[in-house]
Amino acid sequence: xxxxxxxxxxxxxxxxxxSLACSVSGDSISSSVSYWGWIRQPPGKGLExxxxxxxxxxxYYNPSLKSRLTISVDTSKNQFSLKVISVTAADTALxxxxxxxxxxxxxxxxxxxxxxx
Amino acid sequence: DIQMTQSxxxxxxxxxxxxxxxxxxxxxxxxxxxxxxxKPGKAPNLLIYSSSSLYSGVPSRFSGSGSGTDFTLTISxxxxxxxxxxxxQQSYSSPLTFGGGTKLEIK
Numbered sequence: 001x002x003x004x005x006x007x008x009x010x011x012x013x014x015x016x017x018x019s020l021a022c023s024v025s026g027d028s029i030s031s032s033v034s035y036w037g038w039i040r041q042p043p044g045k046g047l048e049x050x051x052x053x054x055x056x057x058x059x060y061y062n063p064s065l066k067s068r069l070t071i072s073v074d075t076s077k078n079q080f081s082l083k084v085i086s087v088t089a090a091d092t093a094l095x096x097x098x099x100x101x102x103x104x105x106x107x108x109x110x111x112x113x114x115x116x117x
Numbered sequence: 118d119i120q121m122t123q124s125x126x127x128x129x130x131x132x133x134x135x136x137x138x139x140x141x142x143x144x145x146x147x148x149x150x151x152x153x154x155x156k157p158g159k160a161p162n163l164l165i166y167s168s169s170s171l172y173s174g175v176p177s178r179f180s181g182s183g184s185g186t187d188f189t190l191t192i193s194x195x196x197x198x199x200x201x202x203x204x205x206q207q208s209y210s211s212p213l214t215f216g217g218g219t220k221l222e223i224k
Contacts, residue, residue, distance in 0.1 A: 047153075047161065047204055049213040062212040063118075096160055102208040103151040105172065107160035 002026040004097045004108035012091075012115050018084040022097030022108060023077070029055065030075040035101035038071065038082045040093035041110075048093075052101050053080060060101070087115045119143050119207050123216035129224040134195045138219045140188040140205035149209035152181055152190045155218075156201045164203075165190065197223075 008020035022036070029036065037052030037060075051061040053071045061069050070083040084091060092115045099106040120143035130136045140150065148168040153161035163172045165181035168188060178193045192199055200223050205216040 046217050047206070047215040049206075049215070060211055064212070101213075102149070103163055103166040103172075103206075104153075104161075105163050105166075107162070110160055 002099065002106045004099065004106055006095060006097050006108045006111040008111060008113070010112055010114060012087055012113060013117050014088055014115055015086055018082070018087050018091060018113055018115070020082045020095055020097075020111065020113070021079050022081070023079045024099075025078070027099075029073055029078050029080065034099055035060075036073065036080045037098050037101065037104075039096045039098055039104065039107075041096070042090075042093045043112075050082065050095075054101075089115050091115050118212055119146060119210060119214055121205055121207055121214050121216040123203075123205055123219050125219060126217065127220045127222065129222050130195055131224045132195050132197060135191065135193045136195060136221065137192075138190045138203055138205075138221075140183075140190070140216050142186045142188075142207055142209075145185045146207045146209035148184045149207055150181070150183065150188045151206045151208060152179075153204045153206065154199075154201045155204065161204060192221075195221075 003025045005023045012018045035052045038050040051071050053059045068085045073080045094110045096110045097108040098104040122141045150168045152165040155161040169181045180191045202218045202220045
């Protein structure tokens with residue numbers, strides 16, 4: 001059974017870089033014909049798609065975040081990662097890693113990232 | 118960007134009721150519409166994909182319909198575990214976007 005688990009700092013200072021990793025178990029990123037991605041949810045609010053990466057390495061980013069985003073895959077660790085540079089308080093959210101693009105059929109439990117000095 | 122508008126934003130209903138939640142896209146998205154259920158403190162779960170296809174393991178009391186710009190999620194015979202927030206999501210074009218959510222509460 002596929003499981004996704006986010007990891008990373010829960011507190012990031014304004015203007016710094018948010019870095020999260022998603023460990024995948026139950027499937028191999030390198031052999032799976034799948035998209036992997038990130039979705040976030042500010043406290044008490046709705047869902048925002050951040051971006052996705054295909055197994056080929058092609059990336060698809062939300063234009064609202066694209067200039068600050070990097071999503072990459074590390075097949076040796078069977079994980080993928082998210083980097084957001086120059087964060088502000090508006091980036092405070094629960095960050096989910098997901099499988100899929102046309103629909104998101106597997107989700108991590110989410111990790112709360114707070115941007116504050 | 119394609120805007121997704123859900124209505125109502127909140128809904129009160131009783132166990133065994135039949136409820137419908139609607140989702141309207143700002144432009145035609147064919148059948149590229151998915152529905153998710155989110156319970157407090159949990160990640161969303163996929164219920165319906167491609168407007169009307171039931172995801173594996175989802176009870177048959179959930180159904181979806183629609184195409185173009187107007188879509189409906191129907192729950193026939195509400196169960197206590199169905200009280201949650203529901204989101205629609207379009208996958209027709211990037212950026213992928215979600216509706217604002219519908220909170221289904223017990224009356």
